[in-house]
Amino acid sequence: MRVIVVGAGLGGLTLAQGLRLAGIDVVVYERDGEHGRPQGVSLHIDHRGTRALRACLPRGHLAMAEATMGGPRDHTLRVSERDGELVVAPTPSAGGRAGRQASRRLLRAVLLTGLEDRVRFGTAFTRFERRAGGTVRVRLADGRTDTADVLVGADGVGSAVRRQYLPHVEVLDTGRRMLMGATPLRAVAGTGLPALIGDRAASVQVRGTMMALGVHRFSASPVTARDRWLPALSSRAVAGVEDYVMWCLPVTQDRLGPAGSPAGVWRLAQGLAAALHPALRLVVDAAWPDMTVALRIAMIPPVPSWPAGPVTVIGDAIHAAPGFGGNLAMQDAHRLRDALVAHARGEQDLRTAIGAAEEGMRRDSLPTLDAQGRPLPRPPRPGAVEPAACP
Ligand SMILES: Cc1cc2nc3c(=O)[nH]c(=O)nc-3n(C[C@H](O)[C@H](O)[C@H](O)COP(=O)(O)OP(=O)(O)OC[C@H]3O[C@@H](n4cnc5c(N)ncnc54)[C@H](O)[C@@H]3O)c2cc1C
Known part of the structure; x- marks a missing residue:
């Protein structure tokens, strides 16, 4: 076959x-x-992704992928501002599935390893x-x-x-976009933010703006893990890789305008973060500009x-x-x-x-909720619509 x-x-x-x-x-x-378009920074891998990787990847690939994920996450923290300080609300935000964070670039490099002669x-x-x-x-x-x-x-x-x-x-284009970027953890270590949220994801609501954050601490050093588990992985995939903070800022298409370069998207994100708490502002200001992307939310x-x-x-x-x-x-x-x-x-x-x-x-x-979070009708039973006539 x-x-x-x-x-x-x-x-x-x-x-x-x-x-x-x-x-x-x-x-x-x-x-x-081969290097593709930037598609974002991190990926939350839940039990479905984990099961698929365990079934489809050879042992060394799987060990490499799992060794370089962040620590387990079971819920999203809610962070707000009180008297000028960022604080974690006592109740976590609803929803979300337990899982671990993976670096998109690294996971993609792992998935490509061994397929060099199969991918055109x-x-x-x-x-x-x-x-x-x-x-x-x-x-x-x-x-x-x-x-x-x-x-x-x-x-x-x-x-x-x-x-x-x-x-x-x-x-359907929802008209919503997500500005997503990454910042070296060392650049924001002094703000207290990484200590506040630990390895968890955080949904921050401050001064009328929503921002999502997550700290990615590689469970094992990517260089060491490559040497141990997947020497066939390109050494470039792990060179200079370090712990980071992933962040997202929602924005509408009207506000974004025509998709710009990563540096242009980063400057827009800086503008959105300008009025936020200084720690959050620094997260955006100290980001790697070339990793900033504006992702379209379609449904x-x-x-x-x-x-x-x-x-x-x-x-x-x-x-x-x-x-x-x-x-x-x-x-x-x-x-x-x-x-x-x-x-x-x-x-x-x-x-x-x-x-x-x-x-x-x-x-x-298939989705069970629409873009506004309302339940969608279940899809009809099999046989309802024929595929297009094939030539
Ligand atoms: C802001 C944001 C955050 C997200 N966070 C998460 C998360 O934490 N966890 C999660 O599970 N998901 C997340 N997602 C969703 C996730 O990124 C996508 O669902 C996932 O990438 C889809 O994978 P895919 O393989 O179906 O398609 P894609 O990853 O889009 O891959 C499609 C590929 O097909 C190629 N292609 C397109 N047309 C052609 C053609 N004509 N010929 C040849 N090649 C073609 C493209 O270049 C691309 O490489 C997020 C999405 C967004 C927007």
């Missing part, structure tokens, strides 16, 4: 690792270059065609084609695979089910969840990997295997 994955994000790479581990032929086409960077997918005999041919932006038994769209919220396969799926309303076939979609391509979409993307990858392995072993035909994975994904991953 041969599998084409479009997109080397969290979902696509977790799937590719899992398939490679199971001895299944996989190739990944990624539109961006700078190669955008454009279209697919279903062929007689059940295979799928993909067309790439550089004019080349490739053929496989299964095509997986793991190409994020703007997914070109989904746009062709399930063109009725809507993507996909629940998608009616579709008949299964050799083309499928996972992750943000079919359900966008800004706070935990990475966990869902990895969970989808894990589930699809298991389905494809069952098929490769002759335990299930391909449609049944992919259909079961999609059903599980719809059950567990």
Whole structure:
């Protein structure tokens, strides 16, 4: 069996690792270059992401990923200001899942290790065609084609695979953006803020502004962990990596204007933080400007089910969840990997295997709340909407 994955994000790479581990032929086409676009700083990994990584990664990769996560977090602190001092409220903020913080850059580097000969960077997918005999041919932006038994769209919220396969799926721009950055922990150590929040995430409400914060202390030094667990990981991935504070400031698209350079986004964040408590101001002022990004918050309303076939979609391509979409993307990858392995072993035909994975994904991953936090209606039962007619 041969599998084409479009997109080397969290979902696509977790799937590719899992398939490679199971001895299944996989190739990944990624539109961006090897270093990609900045996609944020940290990722909260909950039990779903942890389970997927444990199932799909080889031992050394997993040990490296887990050794360099932050300490366990079970709730988000609420921080406010009283008499000019930042204080932690006695009751934590509601919601949130227990888990650990991972550095996005480092996790991505771990996920890429060992896939060097399988990931084709700078190669955008454009279209697919279903062929007689059940295979799928993909067309790439550089004019080349490739053929496989299964095509997986793991190409994020703007997914070109989904746009062709399930063109009725809507993507809504909420108009909200998240400015996200990172600051060396040493630069703010003297403010008392790291001591106040420890290893936990904090939701700070001060002077009419909301800011999310989290301290990432690597459980093991990334350099030492690489030497011990994953020497094949590029040494550049760990060079100069140090403990940091991750921060987010919500903003609307109107306020953000056209997406600017990281330095431009950082200056905007500085403007938003200018009136805040001095410790919070320093967190933004002392940030690494080139790590600051403005992330779009999009949502996909629940998608009616579709008949299964050799083309499928996972992750943000079919359900966008800004706070935990990475966990869902990895969970989808894990589930699809298991389905494809069952098929490769002759335990299930391909449609049944992919259909079961999609059903599980719809059950567990499609949104149940809308952008305002109101419950959404459950998706209709299977068979309601056909995928677009394939050429
Ligand atoms: C502010 C913010 C904070 C977040 N925090 C968390 C968190 O703490 N925990 C969490 O679990 N999730 C979090 N998320 C969500 C998480 O980032 C996403 O859900 C996750 O990255 C989705 O993974 P994916 O693999 O589906 O897609 P992506 O990571 O978006 O990857 C898609 C890939 O496909 C590539 N691609 C696109 N089109 C093509 C094409 N035509 N051809 C080839 N390649 C293509 C892209 O270049 C990209 O590399 C957060 C999101 C935001 C906005």
